[in-house]
Amino acid sequence: MPSSKPHSLNGVIFDMDGTLFSSILNFARIREQLNCHADIDILDFVSTLDSEGRQRAEQVILDHELADAQQSQLLPEVKAAVQRLHQANIPMAIVTRNCQQATAIKVKRNPLPIELILTRDDAPAKPDPSALLHIAERWQMAPTELVYVGDYKYDIEAARNANMRACLYAPQALPDYAHQADHIIRCFSELPSLFPSYVK
Known part of the structure; x- marks a missing residue:
């Protein structure tokens, strides 16, 4: 079962493919x-x-x-949710197993107010927690203050390896590892509710 982390959340890190942007990788x-x-x-x-x-x-x-x-698009409700977090001055970043070159194309095609992005070319790939911990250190925050949002088991494992809260984005049927997540959102419009101290 997910560990109990009562701390308030002060920052969010996102997976990219299947979380923020569509992906047709076969x-x-x-x-x-x-x-x-x-x-x-x-x-x-x-x-x-x-x-x-x-x-x-x-x-x-x-x-x-x-x-x-070249085919990527923003997933439903992502832009509105991210904008709400941005307006509330919540630090945001992206950690992806994708490469820098493809990530740059996706970000350019689908602009979001997120500047800090780490790919597998920048740090060991998830579920290794190195990229997540690097961001926590850069923001001068304890890992327990952060949540990592993703759609796959590696995202949950990376968050738990970093002692961050894991939020599973599951718009379809819940996978068998869903119980490992601290939070589950079925639509991105639910995400700002994880930050009640900031988002009114």
């Missing part, structure tokens, strides 16, 4: 092209390859991510 197709088994994390698999194999695999992933980036 992970099954990527795995097929890389010959990566379904039970193995793709990035972990790539890290085990030799130099030539890693370079080839990284290019396959990059091609998929760039194609996906």
